[in-house]
Amino acid sequence: xxxxxxxxxxxxxxxxxxxxxxxxxxxxxxxxxxxxxxxxxxxxxxxxxxxxxxxxxxxxxxxxxxxxxxxxxxxxxxxxxxxxxxxxxxxxxxxxxxxxxxxxxxxxxxxxxxxxxxxxxxxxxxxxxxxxxxxxxxxxxxxxxxxxxxxxxxxxxxxxxxxxxxxxxxxxxxxxxxxxxxxxxxxxxxxxxxxxxxxxxxxxxxxxxxxxxxxxxxxxxxxxxxxxxxxxxxxxxxxxxxxxxxxxxx
Amino acid sequence: xxxxxxxxxxxxxxxxxxxxxxxxxxxxxxxxxxxxxxxxxxxxxxxxxxxxxxxxxxxxxxxxxxxxxxxxxxxxxxxxxxxxxxxxxxxxxxxxxxxxxxxxxxxxxxxxxxxxxxxxxxxxxxxxxxxxxxxxxxxxxxxxxxxxxxxxxxxxxxxxxxxxxxxxxxxxxxxxxxxxxxxxxxxxxxxxxxxxxxxxxxxxxxxxxxxxxxxxxxxxxxxxxxxxxxxxxxxxxxxxxxxxxxxxxx
Numbered sequence: 001x002x003x004x005x006x007x008x009x010x011x012x013x014x015x016x017x018x019x020x021x022x023x024x025x026x027x028x029x030x031x032x033x034x035x036x037x038x039x040x041x042x043x044x045x046x047x048x049x050x051x052x053x054x055x056x057x058x059x060x061x062x063x064x065x066x067x068x069x070x071x072x073x074x075x076x077x078x079x080x081x082x083x084x085x086x087x088x089x090x091x092x093x094x095x096x097x098x099x100x101x102x103x104x105x106x107x108x109x110x111x112x113x114x115x116x117x118x119x120x121x122x123x124x125x126x127x128x129x130x131x132x133x134x135x136x137x138x139x140x141x142x143x144x145x146x147x148x149x150x151x152x153x154x155x156x157x158x159x160x161x162x163x164x165x166x167x168x169x170x171x172x173x174x175x176x177x178x179x180x181x182x183x184x185x186x187x188x189x190x191x192x193x194x195x196x197x198x199x200x201x202x203x204x205x206x207x208x209x210x211x212x213x214x215x216x217x218x219x220x221x222x223x224x225x226x227x228x229x230x231x232x233x234x235x236x237x238x239x240x241x242x243x244x245x246x247x248x249x250x
Numbered sequence: 251x252x253x254x255x256x257x258x259x260x261x262x263x264x265x266x267x268x269x270x271x272x273x274x275x276x277x278x279x280x281x282x283x284x285x286x287x288x289x290x291x292x293x294x295x296x297x298x299x300x301x302x303x304x305x306x307x308x309x310x311x312x313x314x315x316x317x318x319x320x321x322x323x324x325x326x327x328x329x330x331x332x333x334x335x336x337x338x339x340x341x342x343x344x345x346x347x348x349x350x351x352x353x354x355x356x357x358x359x360x361x362x363x364x365x366x367x368x369x370x371x372x373x374x375x376x377x378x379x380x381x382x383x384x385x386x387x388x389x390x391x392x393x394x395x396x397x398x399x400x401x402x403x404x405x406x407x408x409x410x411x412x413x414x415x416x417x418x419x420x421x422x423x424x425x426x427x428x429x430x431x432x433x434x435x436x437x438x439x440x441x442x443x444x445x446x447x448x449x450x451x452x453x454x455x456x457x458x459x460x461x462x463x464x465x466x467x468x469x470x471x472x473x474x475x476x477x478x479x480x481x482x483x484x485x486x487x488x489x490x491x492x493x494x495x496x497x498x499x500x
Contacts, residue, residue: 169464200450208426214419
C-alpha cells in the first residue's frame with residue numbers, strides 16, 4: 001500500500017505520523033516549501049518533494065491536505081494511474097476531485113496542532129467515495145487509525161463542518177474573550193481552566209441541554225444586567241453576551 | 251471545627267461531600283425541602299433540618315449555598331455566636347452578610363452536577379473576608395480541599411464570574427446549538443465530542459489566541475458564506491455565527 005501525502009500543514013503532518021504509527025509506509029510527501037518539509041518530516045527526506053510534478057503516479061492513495069482554495073489546482077496537477085485521490089476538507093465537495101477515476105474523502109474531525117501529539121483512535125474519520133470499492137479501501141485504512149468511522153455525503157459533511165466551527169472556533173473565541181477581560185484586569189486565565197475542561201467533559205456523557213446552567217437559563221435578570229454593566233467597556237463582547245443570553249432564554 | 255451548610259443544591263451537596271472527604275464533620279445541613287435532604291444527605295439525617303431557626307448558633311463556619319436572591323434573607327435569619335458566615339456566589343458582594351461580625355466568601359469556581367463526582371483538588375477556591383482572621387481561617391479550610399486558592403475582592407470576583415458565564419454557559423449553549431442542528435439532520439452529536447474535549451484541552455497549555463483556527467480566523471469568505479447559507483433555517487444561529495465570526499476577524 002503506497003500512500004502519498006500532499007501538504008505539510010497540521011493535518012498532513014498528523015496524518016503522516018498517524019499512518020506511519022499504524023504501520024503504513026508513506027510513499028511520498030509534498031510541501032510547497034523545503035523548510036517545512038525538513039522541519040516537519042526529517043525522517044521522510046528521501047520521499048519528500050516540493051515539486052508537484054515529481055509526485056509519482058503509482059501510489060494507491062493520495063491524501064490532499066492543503067488549504068481548501070488549493071485543492072482543485074493540486075488535484076488537477078496530479079497524474080494518477082490507479083490510486084484513489086482524496087482530500088481532507090470538511091467544507092469542500094468531493095466532485096472537486098472528479099477528474100480522477102477513483103476519488104473520495106478522508107476527513108479527520110479534529111483540531112490539529114503541530115506540537116501536540118494526537119490519539120487517532122479517538123478521532124472520528126469521515127469517509128466518502130465515488131464508488132463502493134473506494135469506500136471499502138478507505139474504510140480498511142481508516143480502521144487502522146480509528147474506531148470511529150462515519151460515512152457522510154457532501155451535504156452531511158458540510159453540516160458537520162459548520163457545527164465543528166461552532167463548537168471549536170467559536171468556543172475558543174469565547175475563551176479568548178474571557179482571557180482578554182481577565183488580562184485587562186490583571187487576573188489570571190488559569191482560574192478558568194478547570195471550568196473549561198469540566199464544561200467539555202460534561203457533554204461527553206450528558207446532553208448539552210441538560211448541562212445548561214447560569215443566569216440566562218435561570219432568567220436571572222439582576223445578574224444579566226450586572227454582567228452587561230461590567231462589559232460596558234467592551235461593546236462587542238456586550239452585544240455577544242446579550243445575544244447568547246437571549247438565545248439561551250428562547 | 252463545626253461547619254454548617256445552608257442549601258442542598260449542587261454546590262451545597264458537593265461542598266458537603268468535599269469537606270467530609272477532607273476530614274471535616276458537617277455540624278448541620280439545611281434545605282428548604284425534606285425530600286431533598288433525605289435524597290441528598292442520607293448519611294447526615296440527624297444533622298439535617300428544614301427549619302432555618304433550628305440552625306445552631308455555635309458553628310465555626312456557615313456556608314450559605316442558596317440562590318443569589320435568597321442569600322440576604324437567609325443570612326439575616328441566622329443567629330451566629332462567633333462563627334464566620336460565608337456565601338458561595340460569584341455575583342454577590344460580601345457586604346450582603348455584613349449583619350454578622352465575621353463574614354466572607356467561599357466560592358468554588360466550577361460547574362457542579364449532583365451525579366458527577368468532582369475532584370476538589372482541581373477546583374479554584376475564591377476566598378475573601380471582612381478581616382484578616384476570617385481570611386486566615388477560610389484559607390486553612392480551603393487548603394484541605396484544594397491547592398488552588400485565589401484571594402479576590404468583590405470587583406475581581408464579579409469579573410471572574412462574568413468570564414465563567416462566558417466560558418461555561420455560553421460554550422455549553424454553542425454545544426447545544428450544534429446538537430440541535432445535527433439532530434434536525436439525523437446526525438449524531440457524538441461525532442463532535444472528541445473535538446469539544448480537545449478544544450478545552452488545548453487552552454490548558456496554550457493561549458486561546460494561539461489555538462484559534464477556522465474560516466473566520468483565515469478570513470475565508472467563501473466558507474463563511476457557505477456556512478451562513480447552511481444556517482438559513484436558523485436565523486438566530488445565523489446571526490450568532492455572523493457576529494462571532496466578525497468578532498474573531500477583528
